Amino acid sequence: MSHSEDEYSLHTSHIGNDVSEDPVQDHRPRLLIMGLRRSGKSSIQKVVFHKMAANETLFLESTNKIIKENITSFIDFQVWDFPGQIDYFDTATYDSDVIFGEYGALIFVIDAQDDYIEALNRLHQTVLRAHEKNKNLTFEVFIHKVDALSDEFKIDTQRDIQQRTTDELADVGLENVPLSFYLTSIYDHSIFEAFSKVIQKLIPQLPTLENLLNILCANSGIEKAFLFDVNSKIYIATDSSPVDMQTYEICSDMIDVIIDISEIYGRTTSFHQINDELYGDDQTQVETNGKAGNYGTTTDTANDAASLIKLNNGMVLCLRGVNRFLALVCLLRSDNFEKHGLIDYNFQCFKQAIAEVFELKRRSAERLRHEGMRLSGDVNEGG
Ligand SMILES: Nc1nc2c(ncn2[C@@H]2O[C@H](COP(=O)(O)OP(=O)(O)OP(=O)(O)O)[C@@H](O)[C@H]2O)c(=O)[nH]1
Incomplete structure (x- = not known):
């Protein structure tokens, strides 16, 4: 699977208090990342959206101004990284209506x-003030750097933080604020899983996507399916069977394997069998075929990408490119994969349905843009 800078481009801009925005772009959902200094905000952003290795974050400099980044992907959204030391409710310096006014998550x-x-x-103050500004903002608490904690201590810490936060909010009459808690670390998949859940709340089409995945799984003998944003490895939807961390990890790792192979062999890839050391299993094979095969990888466009990894426990991992941002990764029994003609057919129907869902979204965004332009034209003429 190929991906170019262009396709998955990230545009970074730095802002101070002059939050001057493009009125159209301004309405993309916003993720505001806040917390005390050195809590790990910039590291999270670099690891998830810039593929920085976790141990390289040791050398990150402290952020001293708000860094705003536009993520261009299946949904366009903005990530704002706030320096730990600033008081974003200081009305003389920051316009909190602009910062907290948009649809999104904190x-x-x-x-x-x-x-x-x-x-x-600080969390209490932030929730109080931000909720006052925008009742639709969801609050996502990342209990971060848990890699150094024992399992028992992790659970205790989460319980304690959750209890204290909700009690304090209840004391001021805010028991209904939408607040979720996640145990995260940049040293494992937990940060991607947490981000996936946060992003999913911002996707209005989520129930439709889940429904399509359920239908695909039920009709193709698939045990578990994830629809991934390839660039960030965030999964934007999965079928409704429970997510088991190991399955998620192996599916997410498959994307890395395929991207690495594509980068090495590019579109000339014909057939490779690679002893997969990833899971310490020398019988696991990755097959990346050219278009001629029944199944395989075509690495020239992400849309056509297809790949298969046979695991030695009788399971098969299967990846299919859906569009230039998304890929479907499924886990199924190898017996079920014998009907791969049926699976391919079902997948084509699924891909078509996804295209229609996003086409509808594109059209409504276009309409909004036109209406926005007309409105701003009216304002300009009026002025
Ligand atoms: N062990 C561990 N360390 C982490 C994790 N995430 C970040 N760190 C470390 O925490 C330190 C601070 O990370 P930053 O990302 O700079 O923190 P920040 O919140 O952006 O800091 P400011 O810019 O000062 O507000 C770095 O040394 C990171 O390597 C994690 O999940 N586990």
């Missing part, structure tokens, strides 16, 4: 390896 990062009392105070 991610609050708490360093779980540190004493978190101050962070909880």
Whole structure:
């Protein structure tokens, strides 16, 4: 699967208090990443959206102004990284109506390896003020850097943070604020899984996507299917069977394997069998075929990408490109894969349905844009 800078481009801009925006772009959903200094905000953003290796974040400089980034993907959204030390409710410097006014989510990062009392105070203040500005904002608390904690301690920490936060909010009459808690670390898949859940809340088409995945799984003998945003490895939807972390990890790793192979062999790839050391299993094989095969990888366009990894436990991992941003990764029994003609047919129907869902979305965005332009034209003429 190929991906170019262009296709998955990230545009970064830096802003101070002058949040001057393109009125059309301004309406993309916004992810605000906040928390105390050194809690890990920039690291999270670099690892998820820039493929930075987790240990390289050790050398990140402290952020000293708000960094705004447009993520161009299956849904266009903005990520705003806030420096830990600023007071974004200081009305003389920051316009909190602009910062909190948009549709989106506020991610609050708490360093779980540190004493978190101050962070909880800050979280409380932030939720209070941001909720006052925008009742539709969802609050996502990342209890972060949990890689150094034992399983038992992780659970206790989550329980304690959750309890204190909800109690304090209930004391001021805010028991119904939408607040979710996640245990995260950049050293494993937990940060991608948490981001997936946050992003899914911003996708109005989620129930339709889940429904399509359920139908595909039921009719193709698929155990579990994820629809991934290839660039970030965030999954934007999965079928309604429970997500087991190991399955998610192996599906997500498959994307890396395929991208790495594509980068090495490019579109000339014909057939490779690679001993897959990824899972310590020398019988696991990755097959990346050219278009001629019944199934395989065509690496020239992400849309056509298809690949198969046979695991030695009788399961098969199967990847199919859906469009230039999305890929479907499924896990199924190899017996069921014998009917791969049927699976291919079902997949084509699924791909078509996804295209229609996003075409509808594109058309309504276009209509909004036209209406926006007409409105701003009217304003200009009037002025
Ligand atoms: N162990 C561990 N360390 C982490 C994790 N995430 C970030 N860090 C480390 O935490 C330190 C601070 O990370 P930053 O991303 O710079 O923190 P920040 O919140 O952006 O800091 P400011 O820009 O000062 O607000 C770095 O040394 C990271 O390597 C994690 O999940 N686990």
